[in-house]
Amino acid sequence: MHRIDTPTAQKDKFGQGKNGFTNGDPATGRRATDLNSDMWDAVQEEVCTVIEAAGIPLSKGEHTQLHAAIDRLIAEQVKTRLEKNQNGADIPNKPLFLQNVGLVDVLFKGDGRFLAGTFVSDAIDRTSIGARAA
Template sequence: MHRIDTSTAQKDKFGAGKNGFTDGNPQTGTQSTALNASFFDTVQEEVCAVIEDEGITLDSENNGQLLEAIKSKITTAIAGLPGAPVTSVNGKTGAVQLKATDVGAVASVNGAKPDANGNVTVSIPGAPVTSVNGKTGAVQLKATDVGAVASVNGAKPDANGNVTVSIPAAPVTSVNGKTGAVQLKAQDVGVTMDNIGTNQYALSTNGIARVIGIGGIASNNNEVTVTLGRAFPSKIVAISGSFSGNGGQDSDSWWTATVINSGSFTLRSRNASGTWSFVLTGN
């Protein structure tokens, strides 16, 4: 921060070396204080630094941000102060002994004193019943007196008030819009077998691949990226495969299939040259 230091600033207005502003005086030829970018930049950055130090984003529509930042800093500073020792309790000092009345509590209720948690158990004698649903004397209630039903389809409630009702099953009248002796095919329930590429077939439900078979994948002891003709909606869950060709007969022979994403995987092989076939499941 610095005070105004243009050539027309009022020198030492607030003490030695403490310049200020003047409106000027035409009669004495005194010029009003000229402003410069350096001074305004200083004022701007001093204010903005306080606001942004509290993590507040500057907002040209909000004129209360400096006050908000100062309050936040004060709150943070207070929270970091060490706890002050207790000097008095309810106006008492020294070795204070408090009674229930000192904190606005009662010492007992109907002669019962509070337990260690301050709770009091009070026995209140039960009042006699004078009527039931408006009836007096030796009352006999019916189901309808308490808004209940006496039976459901002729079945009466058990001791717990539950009624078991048998509802006969309704016969099937159609399956997927077909009647009579219905014979369903896979496509009737949204299942199709689609050719999705060279030597690739997908078992799909409503156009979404669930199982994919792929064959004729050639590899000669190298790494091959296999791309599916139709990706699974989310991910490949499992890959199983078989190999036909040369090699693969000793402990140093192997092949692996590693998932890349929902529509591709990597085939790697060693000492095994030929073609592979795979079945993949996904979701």
């Protein structure tokens, strides 16, 4: 994708290096922005890529394809997310998860025993935390 870059584009309209369009001004002789195929090809392909990535065939008479494609792509991603209210119960491969976040070494000593809770400063009501090998 790129911004319009024809000689009649309004330079820096949206900030440094961010050209835009102008309707022109007959009073000052400023021409309206000329359109070119580079810019419109970029817009076309950016939109078509999203639609095709969602598995929707392009249809000339259909004007809701981009919306449908975005909905479909988001819905596909939502299916793979973890639910907050599951508190990790829906993690598909828990051992791999622990390994990926580096918790295997923290939770297990060299002999493979799980670390049991030891309370550092207040063993009576167990409000402080720590750990030791069971």
